[in-house]
Amino acid sequence: MRKTEPRLQRKLLAWLLGPLLVLLVLDTAAAYWVSQRFANLAYDRALHEIAREIVLHVHQQDGQPRLQLSDAAADILLMDAQDRLFYRVDAADGTLLGGDATIRKAASPGTDPRFYEDEFHGEPVRMIAARMPIGETAGGPLVTVQVAETLNKRSRLAFEMVANVVLPQLLLIVMATLVVWFGVSRGLEPLQRLRRAVAGRSHLDLSPIDTHDVPGEVRPLVDEVNELMARLGKTFDFQNRFVADAAHQLKTPVSGLKAQIELALRENDPERVRHSLAQLYISADRLSRLVRQLLSLARNEPGALDTVQLQPLDLHAFALEVSMDWVPHAIKRNIDLGFEGVEHPLTIAADQDRLRELINNLIDNAIRYSQEGGRVTVRTSREADGQCKLAISDDGRSIPVEERARIFERFHRLLGTQEDGSGLGLAIVSEIATLHGARISLEEDIDGVGNTFSVFFQPSEDERATVSGLKAAV
Template sequence: MGSREPRLKRALLAGLLAPLVALLVLDTAIGWWTASRLADHAYDRGLHEIAREVALHVHEGPSGPRLDLSPAAAQALLVDQDDRLAFRVWTSAGQVLGGEPALQRLEPAGRPGAAARFASQDLHGETVRVVASWLPYDEAAPARQVLVQVAETLNKRNRLTRDIVASLLAAQLVLIAMACVAVVWAVRHGLRPLEALGRALARRSHQDLSALDLAHVPLEVRPLAEEVNALMLRLETALDVQNRFIADAAHQLKTPVAGLKAQIELALGEPDPARVRHSLAQLYVSAERLSRLVQQLLALARNEPGAVAAVNLQAVDLEAFALEISMEWAPQALRRAIDLGFEGEGRPSSIDADPDRLRDLINNLIDNAVRYSHEGGRVTVKVASAGGERILSISDDGPSIPPEERTRVFERFHRLLGGKADGSGLGLAIVSEIAALHGARITVEDDHDGTGNRFTVHFPPSEAVARGAA
């Protein structure tokens, strides 16, 4: 069976009321003990007085002290409407002068003249209160004493104890009840801000991700509300990313899809096989463009800030990695008669990077360079080191980017006016976002020979990347 759901109100009430109940039980036990002591104190004096009265009936005879207590006098002395009393008298020599044989001898302190001693005994199967006291029986000789014990059942004492405890308990129960009402009210009143917060969230539309008003949120709950606001902000960012991606995809896919439909309609209505083949070739080119656009859109979504999957940083030899990717672009460069070259230092150049994202970065830079360079031009991929940084640069022979446009080329869907090369304007935006994920910076400037552009990515030292990822 599953555990019960935690309830804050129930936990608070239990935590506050349980000690009150425990205190009531403890106070009742202490009250009973105190009341019992008070009852004993009140009736022990009377019991001691009865012992003194019994001692007055002891007289000195020819052979020692004797008890002169008639049955009528004993009945008058020991009569009580609530309890039964019994007595017994001993001489200092231990001789029993009279009284209840079942009453056990109780020495006050082991010697005559000691103070009275009070204790409990069992008499005929019933608990009794007993006083034992050495008392003088001859006024002319105070040293002559007898040990007098008087026992009494506990009816009066128990009744007085119950009356005292009942009066105390009644007041305590009223106080506890008032405290419980106050605790319940305080808990309910204290939880109202939470309930109001819950109602405010329940009334919200799924599209309302605005921050919660913290003006009336208790200080203890404010960290939770602040975390909810932070979550709202993250959700809003993620939804903005998603909505922007959907809008970008819809905008970018609409034109090529419409072109594909038009070419398919043209091919379906064309009787000439040669023209059909030409239309199919155009369809293939358009499909390639569409495929590349979809891949770029997916890459853009994968590397978008706020929608980034975990960056899997690992040691990568930048020089070997860039050389491998450059070789993959050689066939496409040859088709346009572009001289694709590579320059390295001839030694490992390690960086901490996500291999998949680093591949997207280099592919987009080389693709941009090959796409915008004129036929017969030159593209150079170079890896170098400077001041602990690892530097990747790609030079092309394309149209020079004006200084005022060098920042904007990294914006999504931005294309230079007058450019004839086919593109979506996403490649450099993807490069910029991947560089940011790796803590790298990217710059664009004129190439060294004055023709074309040089895109340079500065990767930080491996230790810095590791600290940023930690």
């Protein structure tokens, strides 16, 4: 399973620590630069002193400056525990008066001492170069003194200063990391608990997730999941009930079939066997109708909206075509099946197969539940508000007002109904109407007897435009 918490935790840490580390690097660079400046300030002064000291050993002899510094005196002067020092002294005309000739000559030194970085025998050195008067008198002849010093103590001082600045900061960052890690872990603990609670659930448990200690940011997500689970719960209930109902409905006819077959098997008289087979055929036919109705019910559930293919269709012509198929059946029952409708097309958006099923179920009921010699009328018309109406009327027994809503429920039949049927036809009609966004109403027929089932469809977009055009013209 993919864990979300460590990823979030790592992300937060990366966002907090990344910039902190960049700051630390910048800070170290700045500290190093400043430290070097201070180290130079401190040690350059000493270098200047040595240069002055060396000049004190330059004297005038025969009008020429001479450096009188013994090696031993020079060693003492240039002695240092950590660095090596070198010097050279040049007369104003450029002649070397003493010291190390391999020191690179400074370019045009001034009377103010100049400090700079240079190289001596491949090693970096700090150099002072200055022109100074000999004999400690300001007006004396000038000589150029250069003193070079290796960088050991300067580097060490700079390093120590940087370490003193950076180490506490590094420590601070490590502590900040620990605090942030701990804080984020604690902050995300409710999410972990939530994950454990969901992971530990049975697949049948659709009760809502407890939201009382869920963090505010995650609450809307959990609420949505709870709502989804509630919807899933309803769908499961619905399907479980449907399967139970279907099994119950199938059990009786299948037992009936078995009993009839057993009876037929015991018969010896070919004529009676034939009669039993004819009965069996009727029963099997009923069973197959029940199975068809069940399949249709499942096919037209509200969730089936994706499979509906709505296309422009002329309700008037289509209802007439479907009604014509029922004429032979109506004649057989001696029922006067009529059709009344407007001549011009009533265009609606409909799924043709499903609409046929809707009309078939309503006409089937009207013929089935009317007395022989009765009258069934299919009508199409346009309402004042532009809706297209399909009405199927009969003159049979009126359905009591208190039953009018219930007969659309699955498996519900009126008490005392003798005719075959399983109580699914109107449930299918209702589902198909819903898939079409249509509304159904049930009233007595115009003359106050029988029943009229009316279905109101919204006109299709094109039709709406035509109707409003017509109205404007009127």
